[in-house]
Amino acid sequence: MPRTLFDKIWDAHEVAEGLIYIDLHLVHEITSAQAFEGLRLEGRRVRRPDKTVATADHNVPTDGTPAARLIADEMSRKQVEALERNCAEFGVPVYSLGSDRRGIVHVIGPELGLTQPGMTIVCGDSHTSTHGAFGALAFGIGTSEVEHVLATQCLPQRRPKAMRVSYVGERRPGVAPKDLILATIGRLGTHGMIGYAVEYAGEPIRALSMEGRMTICNMTIEGGGRAGMVAPDSTTFAYIEGRSGAPEDFDAAVDRWRSLETDEGAEFDAEVEIDAGAISPMVTWGTQPAQVVEVTDRVPDPAAIDAPADREAAQRALAYMALEPGTPITEIPLDRVFIGSCVNSRIEDLREAAAMVEGRRVAEAIRAMVVPGSEQVRAAAEAEGLDGVFRSAGFEWRTSGCSMCLGMNPDVLAEGERCASTSNRNYEGRQGKGGRTHLVSPRMAAAAAIEGRFTDIRHWD
């Protein structure tokens, strides 16, 4: 029987019915402390430290603080120190402050070559879906499940349904992978992929770099999807080759990986087709990622929305965002610009943003910052001189971390501040209490920093 990419990975990992084996467990400081404590209370060990790796990302300041003990915020310091202690006690490798391998967990997994096709990957973080870009089955889990995987290397799981989102047509200039996924979530809704493992397919996906595929898979969770996946191909293999974690017998691995793609005729529980050629640069206007329009549109009028739940949500969102229906998106004035987060902080993202701002100046009223996704991304960008480009334009250039994506560290919006952000969530208070977030692609964010407002980058010079 023809099988999907998802089927093949699932079937190869069933230890017993409903119990799947985990090939890689990524750990960070926010969702692991209680799990390690649970192990201690029950006298359990970490079954496979050799399939586990930890880093500090959510909490860390992006000012270059060189060691956990020097983190100014007391609770953050305790949490990162607890991670280091727990990892030492249980034999788990950890890249904490001071390590040149530290960074956002979903950036370092791929860049160290840990993320490979055909694997099962979990992390106590919803954006674990990112790793599916390599043709892995990767999903976020809660702290009880973190403890479960630490203790058993397995997870009891109900098999999700399978959805395929097929893109057709050709992505137009100025339209980023971020725009593809924002438009997709806008169409399907914040709840549209609940219960599904989603495979992204079609020529517009094949044409994407690994960074672009990671952006798409990362935001699958914003549509409610359990996992996002892209079949591995030569782009995938070329990305992995030569990285620290890459298989020793690389050619043999590639042979295995080639067999993972969905078989002709395999059936999905749901199929969606999207014309990539009809997608424009997107900007969110509300407090959910699905509340999104094209940059040339206006803020929608809730009165025109039929479904009562969506209408009420839109009304509340506009009140929170302090926006009037009918306002052109390009006339929304901004206070802050944030380029970073696990969805858009990789070297390609930074190159694209830098190309937009080279030789220009950030608008007077704007405070703009760039936060590389990892220390390796930062080093690579600095080697190319991107830090100089950003600094000359008036951006702050920071050290790596989750930063202002979720405001668990000193990088936050002040009450009422409005931000163009390359992150993945525009929830109320996400970037700071009372902060107002508009999600955009890196190039859109960069142009917004220069203009002080959103601009259609397709007609910007």
Add this chain to the structure above:
Amino acid sequence: MEPLDVIQGKVSVLDRADVDTDQIIPKQFLKRLERTGFGEFLFYDWIRDGEINLEPNPILLTGRNFGCGSSREHAVWALQDFGFAAIVAPSFADIFYVNCTKNGFLPVILDESQCRALARAGEARIDVDDQTVDFADGVVEFDLDEEVKHRILHGLDEIALTLRREDAIAEFEGSGAADRGPVTTAL
């Protein structure tokens, strides 16, 4: 976790769809190292800003896609610590649903019209074993995975259950099937 068989009492209603875990338990409270004491921070901004008012009744009724966003299990710990024992909605975000079942916090999926009827009724009796919600409009059934039900009814430690399958796990590892991926300790 504690065994749970019947939840009976009043229903608190939070009539909103797509409530994300950032609202349920804001980020500043995720820095604690314990599982307890999160109840006072539940819906921290919404309650303090007077946007919503929730009584700590046994049952919370809410809109579709509840618990979307971050995987933070702190959301479940906060709802439980606040006083809720079961949560009813037309749908839940996947990770949130699983987190509920790991903590003996019963998630119940009813359709939109049943949810509206339950809101009108204002109180109910939920039977885990029978998988029924009994309220003024009658008795409605809900889905619950058999294994999940067994664990919730008896308050079982799921890790201990998996560890009992040690032979199967060891066999899987011994077969070479677990050899995919890098050795993180050797990087």
